[in-house]
Amino acid sequence: MLISKEDLLAERRRYYVAARGGISLPVAGAVYWTVLGVLAATNAVENWGLTAAMLSGFIFPLGLLLQYPLKAKFMGVKSPLSGVAMWAIVAINFLWPIHFVVISFVPEAAPLTLAIGMTLHWPIIGWSYASRVCYAHAIARIAVVTAIWYGFPEWRYTGLSFAVAGLYLMAAAGMALEVAWTRRRLHREGRLDGPGFANAVPA
Numbered sequence: 001m002l003i004s005k006e007d008l009l010a011e012r013r014r015y016y017v018a019a020r021g022g023i024s025l026p027v028a029g030a031v032y033w034t035v036l037g038v039l040a041a042t043n044a045v046e047n048w049g050l051t052a053a054m055l056s057g058f059i060f061p062l063g064l065l066l067q068y069p070l071k072a073k074f075m076g077v078k079s080p081l082s083g084v085a086m087w088a089i090v091a092i093n094f095l096w097p098i099h100f101v102v103i104s105f106v107p108e109a110a111p112l113t114l115a116i117g118m119t120l121h122w123p124i125i126g127w128s129y130a131s132r133v134c135y136a137h138a139i140a141r142i143a144v145v146t147a148i149w150y151g152f153p154e155w156r157y158t159g160l161s162f163a164v165a166g167l168y169l170m171a172a173a174g175m176a177l178e179v180a181w182t183r184r185r186l187h188r189e190g191r192l193d194g195p196g197f198a199n200a201v202p203a
Contacts, residue, residue, distance in 0.1 A: 009130060010186065010189070010191045011079065011080070011081065012081060012127075012128060012129060012130040013129075013130050013182050013185070013186055013191075014079070014186060014191065014192065015077065015079040015081050015082065015128065015129065016129035016130060016131060016178075016179060016182055017179055017182050017183045017186060017192070018077040018079070019072065019073075019074035019077045019129075020070075020071065020072035020073075020074070020176070020179050021072065021074075021129065021131065021133075021172075021175035021176065021178070021179045022063075022067075022072055022074035022085070022125075023070055023072045023172040023175050023176055023179075024063045024064070024065075024066035024067040024070045024072045024074070025059070025060070025063035025074075026137075026168045026169070026171045026172040026175070027063070027066055027070065027168070027169070027172050028059050028060070028062040028063035028066055029059055029063075029118070029164075029165075029168040030165045030166075030168035030169045030172070031062060031165075032055060032056065032058070032059050032062075032165075033161050033162070033164040033165035033168065034161070034162065034165040035055065036048070036051070036052055036055070036111075036157075036161040037157075037158055037161030037162040037165060039051060040157030040158040040161055041158050045157050048107070048110065048111075048157055049099075049102070049103030049107050049110035049114075050103060052110065052111075052114055053096070053099065053100070053103065056114075056118075060089070081128045084124060084125075084127070084128040085121075085124070085125045085128050085129075088121035088124035088125055088128075089121055091120070091121065092117060092118060092120050092121050095117045095120075098113070098117075099113055099114060099117060108156060109149075111145070111149070111156055111157055111160045111161065112145055112146070112149040112156070112160070115141065115145040115160060115164050116141075116142055116145060116146075119137075119138050119141050119142055120138075122134050122135070122137055122138035122141075123135060123138050126138070130182075131175060131178060132178070133171060133174040133175045133178050134171070134175070136174070137167060137168075137170075137171040137174075140167060141164065141167050144163050144164075144167065145160050145163065145164060148160045148163060
């Protein structure tokens, strides 16, 4: 059975609503970058890159924990699209060999490469959720961190880290609002629990 563009879009939106945008993950990212900013503010920049690499492993587990108080249990949502986001997150970890080269030989560039490298999955997640907020976050984040790194060298560790943390929180808030708007739209269209891509069976 062929799936229409309208049904596919409806499923992307339904998935977004059901997962509540997975907003616990950007909140976890905000915590991670806040910690890195605090470390930089206390002049702990000598091993900043290695510390950032080690702490990055806690982002996803923290996101899993936060999905309960934030009521965004994205891991339990069933959709044919659910693997897209997961594999997008896996894919950004393939950059770690490059990150370690930067950390070892050009450590002052580590905040820039990490901030951008950890943004690459956002457009893909944005597609799977049909989320404009995700697209906006990716574009804004790359623009902001690049501007800070080149324009304000003294802020490459502290300012850049806190800026990314702030952008994560803005993204989480924006996604929560977008989810609410999308839920109302699906309800009006009668697609929130109706037939769609998730219920289609190939003939």
